[in-house]
Amino acid sequence: MxxxxxxxxxxxxxxxxxxxxxxxxxxxxxxxxxxxxxxxxxxxxxxxxxxxxxxxxxxxxxxxxxxxxxxxxxxxxxxxxxxxxxxxxxxxxxxxxxxxxxxxxxxxxxxxxxxxxxxxxxxxxxxxxxxxxxxxxxxxxxxxxxxxxxxxxxxxxxTTGIPLYKRGWRQHANAAPIRETLAAGILDLSHVRADTQLCDPFCGSGTFLIEGARRAMRIAPGLHRGFACEKWEQVSAQVFRDARAAATEKINRSAEFHAYGFDSDPEAVALTLENARRAGVADRFTVKQQEIRDFRYIEGQNIVCNPPYGERMLDVEQARALYRIMGRVFPADSTCTVISPDAEFEARFGRKARKRRKLYNGMIQCQLYQYWK
Ligand SMILES: C[S@@+](CC[C@H](N)C(=O)[O-])C[C@H]1O[C@@H](n2cnc3c(N)ncnc32)[C@H](O)[C@@H]1O
Incomplete structure (x- = not known):
């Protein structure tokens, strides 16, 4: 032990x-x-x-x-x-x-x-x-x-070696991707389930949508990669074979999950689709190039996103202008979760969150703002 x-x-x-x-x-x-x-x-x-x-x-x-x-x-x-x-x-x-x-x-x-x-x-x-x-x-x-x-x-x-956020499906990322492990935690807090209609209007390289799909289908993140301790003589190969077999048994291919991704950058759209293919979940994806001002919410969708913060991408005022647009295009009764470091987010978005939670995105202190009906 x-x-x-x-x-x-x-x-x-x-x-x-x-x-x-x-x-x-x-x-x-x-x-x-x-x-x-x-x-x-x-x-x-x-x-x-x-x-x-x-x-x-x-x-x-x-x-x-x-x-x-x-x-x-x-x-x-x-x-x-x-x-x-x-x-x-x-x-x-x-x-x-x-x-x-x-x-x-x-x-x-x-x-x-x-x-x-x-x-x-x-x-x-x-x-x-x-x-x-x-x-x-x-x-x-x-x-x-x-x-x-x-x-x-x-x-x-x-025992791990290459860190666990490296799942193996992301070859390329856009300018400011969220870590897979942080995305996975946020999706858990956003109650993503087998039948979730997950939507990310700032999908970038598709991290939330791919992690969401794999979560809904219960595909273990480490199923298709190796770990440092597997090369150790102290560890029997059978232990990892059994653990992979147990994880494989849990996969739910009949999950009704669907992912909707949008981004103003056509390269991000292509990247999301390429990463989804590599992750084996592209058949559940609808992705298109779209400006946030043209976003149309479909009843029942669960929105999860990290819009630009005004640090690595855009400046703070440009990011705040996006938060105002989000407040206009996300209906008041929509279910959404947004991670942002901006203490002014709720004021710009125009609504107080039902729940707020402190989270760190790397070294950046953020809040997770959660809204539901
Ligand atoms: C912080 S990144 C999202 C990263 C993504 N979660 C990932 O893990 O790769 C923000 C994304 O918003 C997109 N974006 C910026 N302005 C936009 C706008 N006006 N409408 C739609 N998307 C926009 C950028 O192209 C970028 O891909």
């Missing part, structure tokens, strides 16, 4: 928590930007393949204080802390060890220096455990991730 930790976008902890509940994970707990549970390799495999809002699946190896101690150098507690971790349980004699991490509000603030100390301590621990004076590091890479916050160091092993 491991302690499994899944980082996520700030604001999506509750979404991720329920995804883990649906996977029947044990001892689930949520903190800022991460949700953890207990489980074995079966849970690690299912989490990598099926979670839609997690960024990675990490195994927690241990946690210790790295606060300065009298008579010791600043790095001693870090070295000694790593030396205490049972690394040989998960890292083989020939495995390559890579160290990555971050530090905030701590005396040990140099990330490269911490990386080098952790690597030295890990090598020393493994050499001692394997009774050798040399580690060839010729086998599968194992990435040790460390996080130092307020002089507490937590050490993880990354």
């Amino acid at each position: 491991f302690r499994i930790v899944c980082p996520c976008h700030f604001g999506l902890e509750s979404v991720l928590k329920f995804e883990l509940v649906r996977l029947s994970a044990a001892d689930i707990s949520a903190a800022d930007g991460r949700v953890s549970c207990s489980g074995g390799w079966e849970t690690v495999a299912a989490a990598n393949i099926e979670l839609t809002a997690a960024e990675r699946v990490l195994i927690e190896l241990g946690q210790f204080s790295v606060a300065a101690q009298r008579g010791k150098t600043a790095f001693d507690p870090l070295f000694e802390g790593v030396m205490q971790l049972p690394l040989e349980e998960l890292i083989g004699k020939d495995d390559a060890v890579i160290v990555k991490g971050s530090s905030l509000n701590s005396a040990l603030h140099s990330v490269p220096a911490c990386q080098s100390i952790i690597k030295k301590a890990a090598v020393r621990r493994l050499m001692r455990a394997y009774h050798t004076t040399e580690l060839p590091e010729t086998a599968a890479p194992h990435v040790i991730q460390f996080q130092i916050r307020n002089d507490i160091c937590t050490v993880y092993l990354d």
Whole structure:
């Protein structure tokens, strides 16, 4: 049994928590930007393949204080802390060890220096455990991730590798795509279901619509990609075969979902269709070039979008002009969810949201504005 930790976008902890509940994970707990549970390799495999809002699946190896101690150098507690971790349980004699991490509000603030100390301590621990004076590091890479916050160091092993938001279907994106994991979380909060008629009038590269289609059809986001730990000798290939078979069984091809996408940019329209084809859901898509001022709402549609923010795309006043148009063309009783960093959004849109929720799109603090009948 491991302690499994899944980082996520700030604001999506509750979404991720329920995804883990649906996977029947044990001892689930949520903190800022991460949700953890207990489980074995079966849970690690299912989490990598099926979670839609997690960024990675990490195994927690241990946690210790790295606060300065009298008579010791600043790095001693870090070295000694790593030396205490049972690394040989998960890292083989020939495995390559890579160290990555971050530090905030701590005396040990140099990330490269911490990386080098952790690597030295890990090598020393493994050499001692394997009774050798040399580690060839010729086998599968194992990435040790460390996080130092307020002089507490937590050490993880990354089972995922290429981050989970890379589903494998997006070859190209437009100027300001939303991350797949954030889109998936927003779609969960927007109650996208098997029979949803999802509409994105600013579809860009089609992220909301493709994630929505796959959610409605219950196609697990990681079904068609690989994960770092699948190359480890410690993990049986059967565990991932079983997890993929279980995820495949859940697919609902008879879902009545349909996606309606619009964008003023013809390249975005082409991109959405190409990405939908790559994701295997294009037969449920209706996409056309259209200015937001020409938008016509169809009764029953669920609108989910991230219009330009005035940061990477347009300026703030141009973005606000779009919010005013949206307020005119989205009927007062339409169901819609809009993510925007603009505190003036409701004033420009012309209506107070029924629900507001703080969410981060990368480093940009946003609000999710939700409206329904
Ligand atoms: C922030 S991007 C949306 C990104 C999209 N969610 C994705 O993940 O790729 C905003 C989109 O709005 C489109 N857009 C800008 N002005 C528009 C307008 N007046 N009418 C319709 N679409 C517009 C842009 O072409 C761009 O694709």
